[in-house]
Amino acid sequence: MRSIAKSAFLSMAWTTMLLAATIAESAATSTGNRAECERAYKPKFGQRGKDVAWEPTTSALAADMLKLAKTTARDRVYDLGAGDGAIVIVAAKQFGATAVGIEYNRDLAKLGQCYIEADGLADKAQVVEGDIFKTDFSSATVITLFLVPELNLRLRPTILNMPPGTRIVSHMHKFYEWNWDDEIERDGEHARLWIVPAKVPGKWEFKEAKGGSFGLELQQTFQHVTGNLRLAGQDSKVTGILRGAEIEIDFGGQRRLTGKVDNNKIVASVTDARGTTQYIGTLTH
Numbered sequence: 001m002r003s004i005a006k007s008a009f010l011s012m013a014w015t016t017m018l019l020a021a022t023i024a025e026s027a028a029t030s031t032g033n034r035a036e037c038e039r040a041y042k043p044k045f046g047q048r049g050k051d052v053a054w055e056p057t058t059s060a061l062a063a064d065m066l067k068l069a070k071t072t073a074r075d076r077v078y079d080l081g082a083g084d085g086a087i088v089i090v091a092a093k094q095f096g097a098t099a100v101g102i103e104y105n106r107d108l109a110k111l112g113q114c115y116i117e118a119d120g121l122a123d124k125a126q127v128v129e130g131d132i133f134k135t136d137f138s139s140a141t142v143i144t145l146f147l148v149p150e151l152n153l154r155l156r157p158t159i160l161n162m163p164p165g166t167r168i169v170s171h172m173h174k175f176y177e178w179n180w181d182d183e184i185e186r187d188g189e190h191a192r193l194w195i196v197p198a199k200v201p202g203k204w205e206f207k208e209a210k211g212g213s214f215g216l217e218l219q220q221t222f223q224h225v226t227g228n229l230r231l232a233g234q235d236s237k238v239t240g241i242l243r244g245a246e247i248e249i250d251f252g253g254q255r256r257l258t259g260k261v262d263n264n265k266i267v268a269s270v271t272d273a274r275g276t277t278q279y280i281g282t283l284t285h
Helices: 002-030 034-040 059-068 086-095 106-118 149-160
Strands: 076-080 098-103 125-129 142-145 167-171 182-186 189-195 202-207 213-221 224-231 234-243 246-252 255-262 265-272 275-283
Touching: 034 106, 059 086, 059 142, 059 167, 059 182, 059 189, 076 086, 086 098, 086 106, 086 125, 086 142, 098 106, 106 125, 142 149, 202 265, 213 234, 224 246, 246 265, 255 275
Parallel strands: 076 098, 076 142, 098 125, 142 167
Antiparallel strands: 167 189, 182 189, 202 213, 202 275, 213 224, 224 234, 234 246, 246 255, 255 265, 265 275
């Protein structure tokens, strides 16, 4: 009887020890012990992935990128090719944004998610295993990436079809002939910002309350606009710029149009030496 009781006691003690160790490990992870995450997997700088080699973005540059995009807690950030989740974590921790990373490498995705949980950010952030060319990121208001230009070019049509005003920040690499709207530099590393422009090509008719009107025929190359102004039977060339849905067109001299594009409508103000007049522009064809 004593032998049986002793065996039962030892078994219970061993079970208690295992349970305590499990709880301790879980507690260590949940309180920010990243070393526990790296026990299972730790990536090496320059290791080859599906399309690119892994190179981490520092937390300082990640913060600069998100500042460049004017990220706030209202934003939904997607990091394409998230690696170990560095940008996702900064977006959630420092900016309060909801953040999702998409990473093709399963081990990197797991490591990034482990870091997120270790930092207590699981309610705001996640890294998911996925292919950036197949995974839906259409709900993003801010997109970050550190990809080679060829991959940026493949992503470009999808990005340009996102809602006007969506902000794109790339670590180092460009989108070929689509020029950036802003950039910053830190220790030789560049972060560049693009803002998805509204689509405005076509013929527009603008009218104001007192009956005045003019026509614009616009062409568009990314955020740059050129076209023809028809006013009082006279034609003249115009140039303009888009920053998301915001549009500004120089009519020449002291006259300019500023406005906001809303699908097939532009709510605009035209300013000249006499003052400012409000117009509504409608896309005719």
